[in-house]
Amino acid sequence: MASKTKTPVVTIDDSAMEQFKVEPFDVRKYNAIFYTIRDLYGKESRRQLGEDFDWTAFKAQFAICFGTPEERRYSLEQLLMFAQIKFNMGMEDLLAQNRKSWEIRKKQEELRAKEEGILVDDVPF
16 A cells, blocks of 8 residues: 655745735734624623613723724734634634624615615715
């Protein structure tokens, strides 16, 4: 029986792409993950607090604890571990939730625009 040996995989170096270089997938998705965690955390807090929940105060407190996406206080791995523990969601689940949230916002904005008589094409989505 022939033995199977694995050939090591060589990573492609795209540094010569210079200004056209694309960031790794997880780096590009950091903001989506961050805001989805904030949204999920806020919804759960609102569920627990009921009428006492204040979205503006929540966002301020969230920023104190988690920082902003621009400062990247936590790595993507840390955010994903947090999401797994708090919401039992991994990266794909969070990205799906983010897409769903954007679809809902887009529909709400289209409805608002329609009620105000604005052409839907003028809505920046």
